[in-house]
Amino acid sequence: MPEEVLATFQVKRVSVLNENGSADLDLMPELSADQIWRMYQLMVLSRCFDERAVSLQREGRLGTYPPIRGQEAAQVGSAFALKADDWVFPSFREMGVHLTLGYPIPQLLQYWAGDERAQKTPPQLNIFPFCVAVGSQIPHAVGAALAARYRRDSAAVAVYFGDGATSKGDFHEAMNMAGVYQLPIVFICQNNQWAISVPLKGQTASASLAQKALAYGFEGVQVDGNDVLAVYRATKQALEKATSGGGPTFLECLTYRMADHTTADDAGRYRSDEEVALWNGRDPILRLERFLAASGAWTPEQGRGVKEEATSLIDRGVGEMEAVPPPDPAELFDATLAALTPRQAGQRKGR
Amino acid sequence: MAQLNMVQAINQALADEMARDDRVVLLGEDVGRDGGVFRVTDGLQDRFGAERVLDTPLCESAIMGAAIGMAAYGLRPVPEIQFMGFTYSAFEQLFAHAARLRSRSRGRYSCPLVVRTPYGGGIKAPELHEESTEAIFCHIPGLKVVVPSGPYNAKGLLLAALRDPDPVLFLEPTRLYRMVKEEVPEGDYQLELGKARVARKGSAVTVVAWGSMLERVLRAIDGYDAEVIDLLTLNPLDLEALLSSVQKTGRAVIVHEAIKTCGLGAEIAATLAEEAMLHLRAPILRVTAPDVPVPLAKLIDQYLPGPDRIRAALDEVLKY
Numbered sequence: 271m272p273e274e275v276l277a278t279f280q281v282k283r284v285s286v287l288n289e290n291g292s293a294d295l296d297l298m299p300e301l302s303a304d305q306i307w308r309m310y311q312l313m314v315l316s317r318c319f320d321e322r323a324v325s326l327q328r329e330g331r332l333g334t335y336p337p338i339r340g341q342e343a344a345q346v347g348s349a350f351a352l353k354a355d356d357w358v359f360p361s362f363r364e365m366g367v368h369l370t371l372g373y374p375i376p377q378l379l380q381y382w383a384g385d386e387r388a389q390k391t392p393p394q395l396n397i398f399p400f401c402v403a404v405g406s407q408i409p410h411a412v413g414a415a416l417a418a419r420y421r422r423d424s425a426a427v428a429v430y431f432g433d434g435a436t437s438k439g440d441f442h443e444a445m446n447m448a449g450v451y452q453l454p455i456v457f458i459c460q461n462n463q464w465a466i467s468v469p470l471k472g473q474t475a476s477a478s479l480a481q482k483a484l485a486y487g488f489e490g491v492q493v494d495g496n497d498v499l500a501v502y503r504a505t506k507q508a509l510e511k512a513t514s515g516g517g518p519t520f521l522e523c524l525t526y527r528m529a530d531h532t533t534a535d536d537a538g539r540y541r542s543d544e545e546v547a548l549w550n551g552r553d554p555i556l557r558l559e560r561f562l563a564a565s566g567a568w569t570p571e572q573g574r575g576v577k578e579e580a581t582s583l584i585d586r587g588v589g590e591m592e593a594v595p596p597p598d599p600a601e602l603f604d605a606t607l608a609a610l611t612p613r614q615a616g617q618r619k620g621r
Numbered sequence: 622m623a624q625l626n627m628v629q630a631i632n633q634a635l636a637d638e639m640a641r642d643d644r645v646v647l648l649g650e651d652v653g654r655d656g657g658v659f660r661v662t663d664g665l666q667d668r669f670g671a672e673r674v675l676d677t678p679l680c681e682s683a684i685m686g687a688a689i690g691m692a693a694y695g696l697r698p699v700p701e702i703q704f705m706g707f708t709y710s711a712f713e714q715l716f717a718h719a720a721r722l723r724s725r726s727r728g729r730y731s732c733p734l735v736v737r738t739p740y741g742g743g744i745k746a747p748e749l750h751e752e753s754t755e756a757i758f759c760h761i762p763g764l765k766v767v768v769p770s771g772p773y774n775a776k777g778l779l780l781a782a783l784r785d786p787d788p789v790l791f792l793e794p795t796r797l798y799r800m801v802k803e804e805v806p807e808g809d810y811q812l813e814l815g816k817a818r819v820a821r822k823g824s825a826v827t828v829v830a831w832g833s834m835l836e837r838v839l840r841a842i843d844g845y846d847a848e849v850i851d852l853l854t855l856n857p858l859d860l861e862a863l864l865s866s867v868q869k870t871g872r873a874v875i876v877h878e879a880i881k882t883c884g885l886g887a888e889i890a891a892t893l894a895e896e897a898m899l900h901l902r903a904p905i906l907r908v909t910a911p912d913v914p915v916p917l918a919k920l921i922d923q924y925l926p927g928p929d930r931i932r933a934a935l936d937e938v939l940k941y
Contacts, residue, residue, distance in 0.1 A: 357694070386727065389727060390729045398726070399722075399725045403713060406718060409682060409685070409689070409714065410686050412683065413688055413689055413693075413698070417690065420696065421695075439710075440682050440714075443680035443686075444683050446678055450678055605728040606723065606763050608786035608787055611815070612815075612857060612861075613858075
């Protein structure tokens with residue numbers, strides 16, 4: 271018997287803005303000028319937040335912090351496509367997602383300052399606490415998608431993770447389950463190319479991460495993750511597919527972590543200055559500025575204005591964060607169980 | 622009143638609760654069409670549909686993780702892990718997420734799920750199918766650990782677990798699944814989690830046991846004036862029941878089928894030493910499995926504590 275080809279696949283790559291900020295008009299998502307401006311503001315806000323967080327850490331006012339510099343388009347573009355009742359499962363490097371969804375700035379800072387009271391998500395947001403154990407939030411998102419479908423809700427679920435998480439069992443188990451049940455979920459991978467010191471080629475032998483979805487029976491798309499319009503377009507389409515019964519989508523947002531893994535890391539030990547310089551030229555904020563400038567919608571002065579506004583929001587956030595009284599030691603116990611065990615109750619009283 | 626075995630009692634509890642509360646959803650490997658490898662969920666998919674009794678792919682971590690997402694969303698998932706030895710694949714989800722979701726989110730999200738898993742040795746099953754590593758799970762703050770010892774308490778404890786606002790690991794001693802039948806009321810009754818039961822009254826020595834060891838202890842103590850405490854909930858421990866019995870008897874023997882080192886017996890003995898030292902008339906003894914992996918069938922009887930070893934421990938403490 272002859273050998274047969276059982277299946278052949280293609281993996282799409284989506285980009286709207288090139289590095290000079292010129293847009294492919296056929297692929298332009300439906301966004302008003304105001305909405306694009308808002309995305310720009312959110313990207314700048316994310317950058318300012320990040321810069322401030324790093325300097326606060328250096329001053330000892332925050333604990334270890336994982337910078338998001340370079341990933342603003344992937345975060346703001348995807349979160350901008352979410353609806354208020356969608357469920358979001360972040361990893362620990364999604365501060366741009368949080369800011370886009372309206373997570374309070376003082377509260378975001380408060381968490382990184384070591385106060386877990388800040389993980390109590392505001393009631394209007396269905397966003398899970400930061401997940402520090404890599405990839406372990408992905409099955410939770412699948413469970414929420416199962417529950418949304420069981421409840422006949424119109425909500426979709428978005429789960430964020432990095433390239434390192436695609437090496438974990440939980441990623442594969444969750445992707446498989448989502449494919450088997452055809453769940454309303456969007457897997458959003460920010461492939462920032464480095465899992466601490468191990469580059470992408472040390473995580474996978476695949477030509478792309480996007481193609482991993484094909485093995486689980488649904489579409490995987492690679493998106494230019496430094497192109498906010500492409501990320502928005504791909505996420506919006508995936509969310510619409512999810513809520514209309516079309517099943518899951520895996521989005522690989524190809525981006526780059528410009529900074530260290532965390533403030534405790536020194537990326538100079540494992541990657542070259544040339545590589546970082548190359549990606550500096552692909553800065554997602556500069557790219558959007560070039561796009562806006564070409565149509566006269568952005569001037570350096572307006573850019574300064576946006577930055578000043580963001581800085582003052584962050585200033586206010588830092589002040590509010592530092593005005594929060596420290597937690598009481600009894601708070602160690604208060605949310606561990608609905609009702610404390612007798613031993614916990616005794617320990618809470620110092621016995 | 623119907624005479625049921627433990628499998629039937631658990632099945633009845635699940636069916637009753639599913640009928641009462643549409644948030645209860647079962648998920649796991651082979652729980653649907655096949656009714657579970659021990660038939661505990663038999664007939665439930667026919668009655669409640671494939672959306673409420675989900676046959677999952679073979680993926681313990683995703684079963685547990687998905688159950689966490691479902692619970693946070695407002696459902697009452699009941700993940701079944703086919704054997705306790707397979708919970709190790711799901712351990713991170715249980716430890717890092719299920720047990721601490723309430724705490725991490727400062728109460729915004731809770732995780733009311735009940736993990737059911739067959740547990741314990743003596744059924745001639747392959748490697749990793751007869752595990753008794755309950756102490757590992759008792760070391761997780763935020764997770765309750767429950768072990769029934771008979772059909773009646775299995776139903777009452779499971780109904781309580783299904784209504785508990787926090788995650789519960791419900792360990793079902795496989796050796797007892799079909800060993801005994803008891804009268805099990807048809808209606809709704811709950812046995813409070815965290816409460817032990819005096820399985821037999823006595824005054825010379827307290828014997829602490831749970832799960833399938835209880836049956837062996839009750840056989841072994843014939844002729845001894847022993848009080849037997851059946852823990853039922855392993856975390857949180859019913860310290861009051863343990864202390865009041867030991868204050869009366871002055872002697873304690875703890876019997877468990879898990880290995881000795883860092884077993885739950887160590888926690889109980891330490892607590893009794895801390896809180897009942899002046900009532901003790903003899904050293905606290907533990908009768909346990911040796912510190913080796915659970916063997917296959919040929920040596921399982923040498924591994925599990927038997928009546929002879931239990932009686933030897935009783936004789937030893939009664940010498941004082």
